[in-house]
Amino acid sequence: MENPTKRMALKESNISRYEQEFLEVSCIGSGEFGSVFKCINRLDGCEYAVKKSIKPVAGSVNERSALNEVYAHAVLGRHQHVVRYFSAWAEDNHMFIQNEFCNGSSLEELIKEYNEDNKIFSQDDLRTLLIHILEGLKYIHSMSLIHLDIKPGNIFISREKHYNSINGDSHDDGFEDDEAEDVTYKIGDLGHVTSLHNPVVEEGDCRYLPREILQEDYSHLPKADIFALGLTVYEAGGGGPLPKNGVWWHAIRDGKLKDLPQCTRDFNDLFKLMIHPDPTLRPSAQCLLQHPAVSPTVSMTKAQLQRELRAQRHKNEMLSKILMSSFVTEHEESIPKRLSSSRCIGKKVNRSQSNIEF
Structure with a gap:
C-alpha cells in the first residue's frame, strides 16, 4: 500500500475558499511575507485575522517560512499567550493562514501611540507584559521549539471588557458596576520557529538578536528568545527606538542599558x-x-503573605463600609420629606378608657 504523504506542497492544493468563506473588512498589517486582513467568517460570524502572501509562495524562498508557521502552530496547539491558529490553505499559489483576531493590535502599534501621546508604560504594565510573554515562551520552549523573532511587532494584544460587581452579587443592589478591561499579550508570527534539537536558524530582526546568533552559535537557542524579550519590554518602557547597528548596538550586547x-x-x-x-x-x-522582580510574592515568607492578606481584607471591609454608608445617604436623600402639616398617628384621636378597677 502506498503511504500518503504527510505534507502537501502548496501548488498541489488549489481550492478557492477565501472569498467564499470570509468577508474582508480591512487590512490590519503587512510585511515582507504578505498582508494580514481582519475578516468575518460568513458561517459563524466571528472575526479572524487572515494572513495572505503577497507573491505566489509555491517554489519560492518564502514557502518554507509559510509552511514552518503552519507546522509550528500544529505542534503548539492552543495556549493563552500564543495567538491561536485555526486553519491554512493555498489558493492560486498564495498561502492563507487563518488565526485568532486580536482586537488590541500589536505591541509595536501601542508603543507608537504611547510615544505620540508622551505616555510610558508603568512598571506594573511592564511586569504584566513580561509575565504573559514569559508564559508563552515557557510553553513554546517546553515543546522543544524556539521562536527566534520575539519583538513588539510580533506580540499581539487582546482586550476584553467586563463588569465587576461591587459586592460580588449579580442582582441589582443599587450600585453601579465598575467597568474593567482584561489585557492579554500573545506571541504571534511563528515563521522563524525552529526545533531545539535540529535547528534551522533564519535570523530575525537584528535589533533584537543576541551576538551569539549572528556568530552562528546555536548551542543556547532558548536564551536568544530571552534576550529578545528583555529588549522588547525595555523598548516598551521607553528605552527605544533600538539601534540596528553602531556603537549603541554593540554596547547593548555588552550588557549596557540605561535605566x-x-x-x-x-x-x-x-x-x-x-x-x-x-x-x-x-x-x-x-x-x-x-x-522576585517579576513575582514579588514568591520571595515573601508565609507570615508576610498572611499579613498582606489581613491588610487586604481590612481594606476591603473599610471600602465596603464607606460604599454602604454612601448608598444609605443617597437613598435617604432620594426619599421626599413629609410635609410639616402631616398628621401623626394617634394625634387628636379619642383614646379608650378602661372602667375596670384593680
Missing part, C-alpha cells in the same frame, strides 16, 4: 540580566517567572 526612570533598581537589573553577554547566565523563562 528606565519609572522602574525600580531590581527591575532595571532584570533587563541587564536578560541581555547578559553570556547566554548561559541569562535565566530561563521558568526561572524569570519566579524572579
Whole structure:
C-alpha cells in the first residue's frame, strides 16, 4: 500500500475558499511575507485575522517560512499567550493562514501611540507584559521549539471588557458596576520557529538578536528568545527606538542599558540580566517567572503573605463600609420629606378608657 504523504506542497492544493468563506473588512498589517486582513467568517460570524502572501509562495524562498508557521502552530496547539491558529490553505499559489483576531493590535502599534501621546508604560504594565510573554515562551520552549523573532511587532494584544460587581452579587443592589478591561499579550508570527534539537536558524530582526546568533552559535537557542524579550519590554518602557547597528548596538550586547526612570533598581537589573553577554547566565523563562522582580510574592515568607492578606481584607471591609454608608445617604436623600402639616398617628384621636378597677 502506498503511504500518503504527510505534507502537501502548496501548488498541489488549489481550492478557492477565501472569498467564499470570509468577508474582508480591512487590512490590519503587512510585511515582507504578505498582508494580514481582519475578516468575518460568513458561517459563524466571528472575526479572524487572515494572513495572505503577497507573491505566489509555491517554489519560492518564502514557502518554507509559510509552511514552518503552519507546522509550528500544529505542534503548539492552543495556549493563552500564543495567538491561536485555526486553519491554512493555498489558493492560486498564495498561502492563507487563518488565526485568532486580536482586537488590541500589536505591541509595536501601542508603543507608537504611547510615544505620540508622551505616555510610558508603568512598571506594573511592564511586569504584566513580561509575565504573559514569559508564559508563552515557557510553553513554546517546553515543546522543544524556539521562536527566534520575539519583538513588539510580533506580540499581539487582546482586550476584553467586563463588569465587576461591587459586592460580588449579580442582582441589582443599587450600585453601579465598575467597568474593567482584561489585557492579554500573545506571541504571534511563528515563521522563524525552529526545533531545539535540529535547528534551522533564519535570523530575525537584528535589533533584537543576541551576538551569539549572528556568530552562528546555536548551542543556547532558548536564551536568544530571552534576550529578545528583555529588549522588547525595555523598548516598551521607553528605552527605544533600538539601534540596528553602531556603537549603541554593540554596547547593548555588552550588557549596557540605561535605566528606565519609572522602574525600580531590581527591575532595571532584570533587563541587564536578560541581555547578559553570556547566554548561559541569562535565566530561563521558568526561572524569570519566579524572579522576585517579576513575582514579588514568591520571595515573601508565609507570615508576610498572611499579613498582606489581613491588610487586604481590612481594606476591603473599610471600602465596603464607606460604599454602604454612601448608598444609605443617597437613598435617604432620594426619599421626599413629609410635609410639616402631616398628621401623626394617634394625634387628636379619642383614646379608650378602661372602667375596670384593680
